Amino acid sequence: MTNPSILYRGGLLFCPADPRATALLVRDGRIAWIGADVDAPRADRVVDLDGALVTPAFVDAHVHATDTGLALSGLDLSVARSAAEVLELLAGFAAALPSDAVVLGHGWDESGWERPEPPSAAELDRAAAGRRVYLSQASIHSALCSSALLAAAPAARDAVGFDPSGLVRRDAHHVVREVAFASVTAAQRERAQRAALRRAAASGIAAVHECGGPGTSSEADFTAVLGLSGVGGPEVYGYWGELMGAAKARELGAVGAGGDLYADGALGSRTAHLSSPYLDDPDGGCGFGYVTAEEVRAHLLDCAEQDMQGGFHAIGDAAVGTVLEGFAGAARVLGVDRLRAGRHRIEHAEILDKRLIAGFVDFGIVASMQPAFDRLWGGERGMYASRLGVDRSLASNPMGAMHGVGVTLAFGSDSPVTPLDPWGSVRAAAWHFNPVQRMSVRAAFAAHTRGGWEALPGSSLRGRLAEGVLAPGAAATFAVWSVPAGVERGLPVLLAADPELRGPADPTPLPVCRRTVLRGAVIYEEGSP
Template sequence: MTAQLATGPRAGSPSTLYRGGVLHCPSDPTATALLVRDGRIVWLGTDDAAPAADRVVELAGALVTPAFVDAHVHCTDTGLARSGLELSAARSAEQVLDRVAEFAAGLPGDAVVLGHGWDESAWSDGRLPAAAELDRAAGGRRVYLSQASIHSALVSSALLAAAPAARDAEGFDAAGWLRRDAHHVVREVALGSVSAAQRAAAQRAALARAAELGIASVHECGGPGTSDEADFTSVLALSGAGLPEVYGYWGELLGAARARELGAVGAGGDLYADGALGSRTAHVSAPYADGEPEARGHGYVSAEQVRDHLVDCAEHGMQGGFHAIGDAALATVVAGFAGAAGVLGVDRLRAARHRVEHAELMDKRLIAAFVEYGIVASMQPAFDRLWGGERQMYAARLGVARSLESNPMGAMHGVGVPLAFGSDSPVTPLDPWGSVRAAVSHFNPVHRMSVPAAFAAHTRGGWSALPPRPRGSGLPAEGVLARGAAATFAVWSTPAGTRRGLPVLVAEDPQVWGPEDPTPLPVCRRTVLRGDVIFEEGGS
């Protein structure tokens, strides 16, 4: 792909013509070029019919698609994970300790060792490093190592000493694996050691990485227990400043007014109805297969609280939502929606387009309720790729049958549940085409989606998951290549080729679909947000 200045007279505002490409434009499948002016696509067609422009970009056969939206991220955590201690490849307590020791050796004596990504379900013996072992490995430094789900952490004795309130909180374990409220206490202390400059650098790094991957917008999910208000607002302040746009969701119960004050578009996101499967804190109806007898996780809200939160959102004109993973938590949320419908009416509830994040353990009754109340399911296909199937973490936690029925994206899409895909980064990496492929190659064939449907959920679906726009707003369409739509798109090389305007993402043989699929994924060459280039391969 090369860029050049066009010759000839200029008429009107500056414009850029992209030509010689393959365009994902179902309304005009023959289109090979598009013209951008004032942040919008003002023309689409074939190269030979292209109008004059101030600047011409030669696509040289590259694919152009709407840019991705990641509908659930944590920018600070993502940036810190990129520069911190990565533990997803660790396969034993000894490997964790070795990596802590190596990483800590390069830090000042008063630094906090921040690590992320360990998952003991993939270890041979499941033994976790104890707090005292972490002290020794880190040379006495404070250590905070978040589990892959970020709903629990391994911490050192030194960090426990700096967070005495954790000892009296639910989820405390003197051995050092903290969950629930105890985890929130130590997390606040650990992340409080990060300076404002470090936070800003981490946020910028995360957003820059998103742009490199063809992501032009992210939904930042914060709230008490996840991030503080200063962290949340500092991420929002970076929105669109040469980086992807950031739309914030603040997850505080009955906090619609506060969410609006903070600049959030919705009072939801990380508003926890339960925890996570990896930490055995997701609220499930049947006991965990690998936990204590009758252990079913934890529900953090009641149906009445869900109802009241949705009514509060209606009173303040805000979109609402909840984090809910286990089927018991989802049943509580759905009961709360039924209660809110009794107060507000179903039509008003549906019009608000409220969201549920994750929605992993769904059944037919829960799916029907999502359809009835117009609930947007903000889901992460990589969860199935990394933890689903017959031999991974879900199977260990839930048993094979429940594992294969988890994350039923295809079934939900098939009956009309609105879907918005994301990564929950750093829980799973920013990887939009990988997420599309994960939805297409779900371990359970019943729950697979087509490439166009999964792609739409990761592009148009992310824009549709935002609060409804006022009628007659005059705002451009998002997530499509069409005349009058926002000029927000990405340019890709496609080593495996294209098919009907989208990349080939999976092997021809469905038997090899999944984590080991050898099909190379597309590589982003340029990301454009409302006409402005926010990433260009080889750019400074």
């Protein structure tokens, strides 16, 4: 028995093949027809779009669902502008919790404070009245911990990155994070994951790539969010980041053995691996590399043996260089064509030069990138400028250069590192701080829609060519938008008419999602609970 056909009519459709189209017919999860209202076929149901814009739905190519859901309902420290404000927010939040609770918070970023000195473990103890406290930095690659939490994680004291001040990085951070998140019950975890997926659907996102692995999430957490895929919300495609873990990734239901497989850390925590030192590191450090080129090579060979897509988290140029050296080693064994066929990924890829970008082209590597990183921390006065200097800051996140040489781009948020805000990310890519790296709105939109489907391995898709477009025969996966600033060349106006107003504080109102449809099923409706 077929499902009822639904005609959406009276709108504006982003359909380059038929720019005058105003209606589309959905039947059995696919677009059966597209064209003008006057030519519309009969349907079992009719939905009046009332002039709204219809586009392919977004794909977020890098998320952490549990962390996102906990941040949505928990202690949000992104608004804190000093250590004192962190403590004030912590005290107010902790006071409502049981005395034996673990306080989980996220989002503090000392790079924008007048005095970039985070609070100590002793200060956290006092503010939280002795409770265990875990407060992840915006990058999620370091955290502030209370003395009580450090005492509950004795192994952290012998791990690399431990500091008795309570600010932990690297291996020590992974230890305390695991202890802190062990306090989250299965019921809390499910509520958090559902909240994250609801927020994604309400943002016009119909699919997400969940990135997990040791040091990021547990196997139970990872499989739980995969179990929610398409259950009244977005589809979830999982990446499990464990070195030589291709078979494990398959067992867990992942589509790839990558994502959060760390080649380095993050710029915000000064753990991204650079070829030249951080300018604001008193020790003149260059960050840290977590894998060798030989380990990268072995992992890619393991992925080939298991017929799995692989990948790595690599932010700094030294880390990306190590990963590409490993790709070259794998190519000598497999041949370049077979290696390219794996469509392997690198997540983030923030600090690159032309030589490294050429490696993406040579090996057919997908770049999973986050335009909001430049919007929040780039430019001449942001965190990157403090960490790296202005020249390296403006050269970071080279999306325009990569797009220009044909690298497949898949945009995402790394939520909760940055919010689930796809139109904001499109605007960030179109107005990169460095004019050389700017992309057209259309190209950035494609990277955040079709690019997310193209970043998946072919075996995980039901017809790759029928995803991320509005066309007869394509999957009926789209979003309906109110566009207060109007439409230009089929897409929303995202940038102010006055170039002087463009940038991170651009006043142009972004589109508002009215409905999100996944393979014909409505997963979000404006005004619904």
